Amino acid sequence: MPFDPSRAPLIRAVLIQGIRTTGFILAAHHSIADGLSLAYAIRDTLSAVSGGPFATLRSLRSQEEILAATGPTSVTSAADPQDNPPAANPATYRPLNEGRPSVEGLRLAPALTQRLRDRARRKGTTVHGALSAALAIAGRQVLAPWREMPVRVTNPINIRPILGVGEDCGVFVGASTGVFEGHETAFWQIAREAKLALSAGQKRDAIAALLAAIEGVVGDGMEIAAAAEFAANALAHEAVLTNLGVLAFDRKFGPLVLEEVWGPAVAMGFDGEQTIGVATINGSICLTHTTYTSSTGLLKAMGDVLAEACRHGVPQQS
Numbered sequence: 001m002p003f004d005p006s007r008a009p010l011i012r013a014v015l016i017q018g019i020r021t022t023g024f025i026l027a028a029h030h031s032i033a034d035g036l037s038l039a040y041a042i043r044d045t046l047s048a049v050s051g052g053p054f055a056t057l058r059s060l061r062s063q064e065e066i067l068a069a070t071g072p073t074s075v076t077s078a079a080d081p082q083d084n085p086p087a088a089n090p091a092t093y094r095p096l097n098e099g100r101p102s103v104e105g106l107r108l109a110p111a112l113t114q115r116l117r118d119r120a121r122r123k124g125t126t127v128h129g130a131l132s133a134a135l136a137i138a139g140r141q142v143l144a145p146w147r148e149m150p151v152r153v154t155n156p157i158n159i160r161p162i163l164g165v166g167e168d169c170g171v172f173v174g175a176s177t178g179v180f181e182g183h184e185t186a187f188w189q190i191a192r193e194a195k196l197a198l199s200a201g202q203k204r205d206a207i208a209a210l211l212a213a214i215e216g217v218v219g220d221g222m223e224i225a226a227a228a229e230f231a232a233n234a235l236a237h238e239a240v241l242t243n244l245g246v247l248a249f250d251r252k253f254g255p256l257v258l259e260e261v262w263g264p265a266v267a268m269g270f271d272g273e274q275t276i277g278v279a280t281i282n283g284s285i286c287l288t289h290t291t292y293t294s295s296t297g298l299l300k301a302m303g304d305v306l307a308e309a310c311r312h313g314v315p316q317q318s
Helices: 037-047 063-069 109-123 127-143 144-148 189-203 204-218 223-235 298-311
Strands: 011-017 023-028 102-108 151-158 173-180 238-245 274-281 285-289
Touching: 023 144, 037 173, 037 238, 063 173, 102 109, 102 298, 109 127, 109 285, 127 144, 127 151, 127 189, 127 238, 127 274, 127 285, 127 298, 151 189, 173 189, 173 204, 189 204, 189 298, 223 274, 285 298
Parallel strands: 151 238, 238 274
Antiparallel strands: 011 023, 102 285, 151 173, 274 285
16 A cells, blocks of 8 residues: 555554464655665564664764765766666656556575576676676566567665665665667676666765755755656666665574565556565575566566576577
8 A cells, every 4th residue: 555655654564474484564655764774674673572682773864964974075977867878768657546566576596596696706797787687688578568679777776885874774775777778688798787887876976966966956846746757757767676685684583583585665656667676685585576567477587597597697688
């Protein structure tokens, strides 16, 4: 169910308790928390209910204030977010009454996760780059519209290390958008290109430029319709690949054992968008697919592409 942003609290929790296993779902409006914030909150909740300690969080300054406190920044050399790769077509918004999303999960076994990590390193890229390649290739196998156009994939970027905010609860993300043109390209070449595109958005100056550009657009106030139009152009995409990285959490919390973490499951509200959330815990990559459109088989296809890449390293796009 959507949040009403005018009514607190902007967070809700659901506990689904079985005989031996329990599911704990934590959801928040994106104005108050990013995916890592919720992952840390889940960990702290498990610690609290098990009688363990958890830290008291401090009050937050704005990202602009935090960034200014970390030292001088040159924003003239960084790209404006509206200069991101082709916004050939602005995104369109899906109707708000379009039912509930479909959410599916796929867990990569520890052996495959380790092979993927090792092979990505040898091929000069990262696990995230490999996941980007798998999404691009699998998406064109499963989603017919993707075969007819360049596919824009937005990658949220964790900027906590740059801002020095540690495990604070808030929204500490930048973004980089990569475009997959659909040419016959080897898997690992796509993965290396995805890594380069993401690396450009991880630099401190690029993050400062992004914040400055957004402040320049919305700082003096903006009507809802104008803000929606700005987002549909500047943030247009067909897919989001949002990766929490390796969650180095303790597995045991008193009598509780944390087996898997799934998410982030998030949607920008654009028509046809596909979101792949990634969390790595206990040696396994957990992939979560969230969408409001029919796309059964995307995660399975991604898993098959990744397994093939770890065997031979050269799967091709369809």
